[in-house]
Structures are given as structure tokens and as C-alpha cells.
Amino acid sequence: MLLDDINSPSDLKGLSIEQLKLLADEIRMFLVENVQATGGHFGPNLGVVELTLALHKSFNSPDDKLIWDVGHQAYVHKILTGRKDRFPSLRKYKGLAGFPKRTESEHDMFGVGHASTSISAAVGYAVARDLQKQNHHVVAVIGDGAMTGGIAFEAMNHVGHMSTNVIVVLNDNEMSISPNVGAMNHYLGKLRTIPTYRNAKAELASILHRVPAIGDKMAKALERVKDSFKYLMVPGVLFEELGFTYLGPIDGHNLPALLEIMAQAKQTTGPVMVHVVTKKGKGYADAEEAPDKLHAVSPPVKAVDPNLPQAAKIPDYSSVFGDTMVKLAEQNPQLVAVTAAMEPGSKLGKFHALFPDRFFDVGIAEQHAVTFCAGLACAGLRPVFAVYSTFLQRAYDQVIHDVCIQNLPVLFAIDRAGLVGADGETHQGVFDVSYLRAIPNLSILMPKDENELQHMLYTATTMDGPCAVRYPRAEGRGVPLDTEFKLIPFGKAEVLREGSDKIAILALGPTAVHMAELAADELQEDRINVTVINMRFVKPLDEELLLELAGRGFRIVTIEECALAGGMASAILETYAQRGINDVILSPIAIPDRFIEHGSQQQLLDALEINPDRIVQEVKQLLPKRRELA
Numbered sequence: 001m002l003l004d005d006i007n008s009p010s011d012l013k014g015l016s017i018e019q020l021k022l023l024a025d026e027i028r029m030f031l032v033e034n035v036q037a038t039g040g041h042f043g044p045n046l047g048v049v050e051l052t053l054a055l056h057k058s059f060n061s062p063d064d065k066l067i068w069d070v071g072h073q074a075y076v077h078k079i080l081t082g083r084k085d086r087f088p089s090l091r092k093y094k095g096l097a098g099f100p101k102r103t104e105s106e107h108d109m110f111g112v113g114h115a116s117t118s119i120s121a122a123v124g125y126a127v128a129r130d131l132q133k134q135n136h137h138v139v140a141v142i143g144d145g146a147m148t149g150g151i152a153f154e155a156m157n158h159v160g161h162m163s164t165n166v167i168v169v170l171n172d173n174e175m176s177i178s179p180n181v182g183a184m185n186h187y188l189g190k191l192r193t194i195p196t197y198r199n200a201k202a203e204l205a206s207i208l209h210r211v212p213a214i215g216d217k218m219a220k221a222l223e224r225v226k227d228s229f230k231y232l233m234v235p236g237v238l239f240e241e242l243g244f245t246y247l248g249p250i251d252g253h254n255l256p257a258l259l260e261i262m263a264q265a266k267q268t269t270g271p272v273m274v275h276v277v278t279k280k281g282k283g284y285a286d287a288e289e290a291p292d293k294l295h296a297v298s299p300p301v302k303a304v305d306p307n308l309p310q311a312a313k314i315p316d317y318s319s320v321f322g323d324t325m326v327k328l329a330e331q332n333p334q335l336v337a338v339t340a341a342m343e344p345g346s347k348l349g350k351f352h353a354l355f356p357d358r359f360f361d362v363g364i365a366e367q368h369a370v371t372f373c374a375g376l377a378c379a380g381l382r383p384v385f386a387v388y389s390t391f392l393q394r395a396y397d398q399v400i401h402d403v404c405i406q407n408l409p410v411l412f413a414i415d416r417a418g419l420v421g422a423d424g425e426t427h428q429g430v431f432d433v434s435y436l437r438a439i440p441n442l443s444i445l446m447p448k449d450e451n452e453l454q455h456m457l458y459t460a461t462t463m464d465g466p467c468a469v470r471y472p473r474a475e476g477r478g479v480p481l482d483t484e485f486k487l488i489p490f491g492k493a494e495v496l497r498e499g500s501d502k503i504a505i506l507a508l509g510p511t512a513v514h515m516a517e518l519a520a521d522e523l524q525e526d527r528i529n530v531t532v533i534n535m536r537f538v539k540p541l542d543e544e545l546l547l548e549l550a551g552r553g554f555r556i557v558t559i560e561e562c563a564l565a566g567g568m569a570s571a572i573l574e575t576y577a578q579r580g581i582n583d584v585i586l587s588p589i590a591i592p593d594r595f596i597e598h599g600s601q602q603q604l605l606d607a608l609e610i611n612p613d614r615i616v617q618e619v620k621q622l623l624p625k626r627r628e629l630a
Helices: 017-038 049-057 075-089 118-131 151-163 183-192 197-210 216-233 255-267 285-289 316-330 351-353 366-378 389-404 432-437 449-458 511-525 542-550 568-578 599-607 612-622
Strands: 065-068 136-144 167-172 245-251 272-277 335-339 359-361 380-389 413-414 443-445 466-471 494-497 503-508 532-534 537-539 555-563 586-591
Touching: 017 049, 017 075, 017 255, 049 075, 049 136, 049 167, 049 255, 065 118, 075 389, 075 466, 118 151, 118 167, 151 380, 197 449, 216 449, 216 537, 245 255, 255 272, 316 335, 316 351, 316 380, 316 449, 335 389, 359 511, 366 389, 366 494, 380 389, 389 413, 389 432, 389 568, 413 432, 413 449, 432 443, 432 466, 432 555, 432 568, 443 449, 503 511, 503 612, 511 532, 511 612, 532 537, 542 568, 555 568, 568 586
Parallel strands: 065 136, 136 167, 167 272, 245 272, 335 359, 335 380, 380 413, 413 466, 443 466, 503 532, 503 555, 555 586
Antiparallel strands: 443 537, 494 532
């Protein structure tokens, strides 16, 4: 097989077009075999095989800088840059990362996991090249879904003004995770339908160039004719107005055409936009027909004997959120749902189907989503922004400036709160408590199970100000779901068990509460009886309960699946300090001050010593020394 001999981009240089086509087929076979075994981003990578081959054939990585956006489509890049032998470890603990990572390879120019960053990073690389008098190409690869992100337009505006040499390859597959939305998608659709634009414009330019010198006025008039022709052929010509030379659209699976247009881009001065049209899931029928469902795949699940009795499927927290949103919308006609291109992951499909006029997908544009919610709230609606913890980080200023300063009733439904596993550093939802807790007016809640989640969501929609309800990427606890909503007492924790020893375990969220209960059971076997408390509210904290614990001389263990710095334990200690209480002994268990790599959630929890054994250990260390155990 050709692929066996490909260990770096330089190995592609001597291959013919026919050999590259064969290699493309081999790479697709490799992806199907490996990604279906390990899990990972499937459809996007099948769609960029020829494009990636053309990029590495045309440019000289790592001297030329290839910068990938999001990273969903970078597996082929990893295969061609000497990492194919590591694919069995893809997204596994201590294995190959699912996204580009600078520490993993000299060919990974920019670490990435979120969308819309590649053009900004490329402009940085290009300016550094120019300042240092270097001579190499800088190429950003960005998907059409990521083009909805405001940072992409900010970067294009900047580089168009500077006119430095940057090549932007727009990989247009009409999809992000789900079908793209918005005016940019419609604009690209127009471009796809006018494949003759580039050649026609070039021919007119050539004719103008051959006209003998006939004075400045006539030359300017002819240039206006050229511009008028441009507007006639493609309404708007957005990229050219931003200072880019537009090349395309090109069939992203046609290797000769791709190589030709890359050569042309290399010879063009100033910013260049290469528009490449690809098919997500190309070469694998199921992925082509269902690109949204096969955007990513999970590892195969061990087969279950169909003759054995099957336990009822426990819904995950995202599904409970989606179902609760439907029930809330039935009761409250002012409730609306907003997502930033994450309808499937946020489980808002039912809501969208039942309430299409009250559902809004704004594309990959979290900043806009938050301020859009603020506008909805100002106008009397009750917006719910369903967003992953790691993506809400992108809209921090809008949360403060547009929602919380105005004390608007926006509900942030924060999915994937806590460790998410295989997606690694860029996706772990461990910072939201820390970055939200400092904001006035904002309440922060987390349930102990799926039943409490639905009641929290209901409670949040009755509040006058902004509220964040966070929940994990996990299956629920399997508890029964109440048929009627209940209000949760605002700012009040829940004592799950009273212990005779003056030790309390304060837990936040389903993972932590479950661990606390398991630890309490184990401690009871040693005749240590602890109090277990479901904190529920990080902000406001249940100060009455905290003061009672301090007054009774309790020692405290806290457990939370979020960053220690600025998390729940920090909030509790701040509360005691503000009250002048300095004799409470508290032992915190939380995410340490470092970024957490990829791996399964359980592997990561164990590696971080966030588990029942650690709780037991901390409790025993806090026991008064005078206590003798029989």
C-alpha cells in the first residue's frame, strides 16, 4: 500500500496524480477502520482527504505554515505527518489527541478545539514572518460553519487592511455539526452556483490589460466596468470587498483542480480566499447520507445478549434538558430556545420541531447568541441559551456587559459541565463556576440528579435575573422523574444524611454527590458517620447552613468537578473569611490548577484523585485525634 510509505509530507512530492488518487482511497479505508474503532470525528475527515493531500503536496510543512480551524478535519493531516501508527490510541488517555496540538508535532502550528480561530492565528504568523524578513507561505483552513464566528470576520477585516500574503482555504461542505444556517451560508450557496465567475473575471481582466494606454479617465472607467461585471456575476462579492482575491469555487475532490488552484494562490500577492466545495463523509455512503449523525462516532459498544433481560435506558442529562424545555414551553409561551450550532448535542430537536418559531440557531457565534438573548429578555421573552461550558467562555464579556449588568432573566443551560473526556483540554468544562461566580446578579446552580435538573430549570425560569444551571455530559442516576415541576428553595442546600460525627461532605453536582454517598457508606462500615450535603447552589451559597456547621465545630470536605481556583471551596472559604470565622478546617477536592488532557472521564477522575477513596482518606485525616475507633 502507498500509505505504508508515507511518513512525512515530503513523501508526497514525487507522487503522480494517479498515485495520489489511490492514496486518497487508502486513507479513507484507514479512517473508516481506525476511527470507527476508537471513536472520533468521522465525516469531516472523510471529506477533506483530497484537500489535505493537495495542501501537503503544494506546500512544504513545517516551513510553510498550515493552520487548521477547529481540528475536526485534521486527522488526514495527522496521518500524513508521521502519526498514523498512533491512531489506535486516538483520543485515549496518554494517546494521540483528537485535535491539532503543538506539543504533539512540529506540523501542528496552532493548538485548537474551538471554531473560527485559524485566520486570526494565520495573520499572526504572517505578520511575524514579515517582521522577521522570512519567506514562507501561511495557510489557514477554515470550514464554512466556522465562518459564522465573529472572530473570522475580525481577522479578515484586519488582513484585508494590511494586504499581507495569507492564503485562506474555505472548506465548504454546507455543514458544521448540523446543517449551517444564516446569511453566510446563503451567500456561499450563491457562489457554489456560479463556478464560471473566476474564469470570466480573469478573462475580462486580461482584455482590460491589453487595451492601449488611453488616459486615466478611460482606465478608471474600464476598472468600473470590471467592478460592475463582478457585481453582476456574484452579488456582494464579500471576500473581494474585504481585500481578498477570491479563487473558486473548486471541487474539493478533484485533485488536479486543487493542485492548480493552490499553485495559483501561491503566486497571488496579498490575501487570497480559496473556496473549496467538499462533501462531508465523502466515500462512505452512510456518512454522506447522514453527515450530521456521523459527524463523530463513538467506539463500538460490547454486544449484549438479546435473550437477557434489558434494563430500561437511563436518559442522559442533555436529553432531560431537552424534554424539560418542551414541557416548560408548553406552560410558558414566552420561553424561547437559543443555540450556537449545537441543536443535536443540546437535544433541542424536539423543541425545534414543536416550536419552530421559538427556536433560534445563530450558528457558531456565542457572543452574538448571548447578546441576542439579552435583547429577547429586554423585549419580555424568557430566553434559554443552551451552550457547552467550554463554548460559553467565548462570550464572557457579553454575559457581564449585556446580561448581568442589566440583570436580565436569561437562563444559561450549561451542558458538558465538568470533565468531558476524549476531547481534551479545549473541551473540559471545568472553568465555568470560576469565571461566572465573580459576576454580580448571576445565580449558579447544579443538580444532584436528573430529577432535580428539571426542577432547577423550572425554578430558573421563574427568577427575575440571570441564572446558570450546569449539568454534566453523562447518563443520569436513573431516578424517577416527577410529573409536576417543583420550585427549589432559592439558595438552599439539601442535607442528604445527618451524621453523628462532626464531619460534613459538601458536594456539588451528580458525580460529586454520588461519590460522597459512596464514601459515606464506606465510612459507616468503620463506624464513622458523616453528614452529606447536596450544595445545589454555588451562588448564592447557603450561608445559614455554613454558619451552622462552623458554629457546631464541623470539619468539612468539599468535592466538585470544577476548578479549585475560584470554585465552590473557594466560595465557602471566602464566606467564612468575610464573617470573621477563621477556625474552620476545610479539605477541598477539585480540579487542580492545570489543563486536563484527553482520556475517559473515569480515567481522568482517578488520575486527579477525585473519587470516593480520596473522600474517605480526607475524612479520616480530619477526624479529631482524640477519637478512638474500636
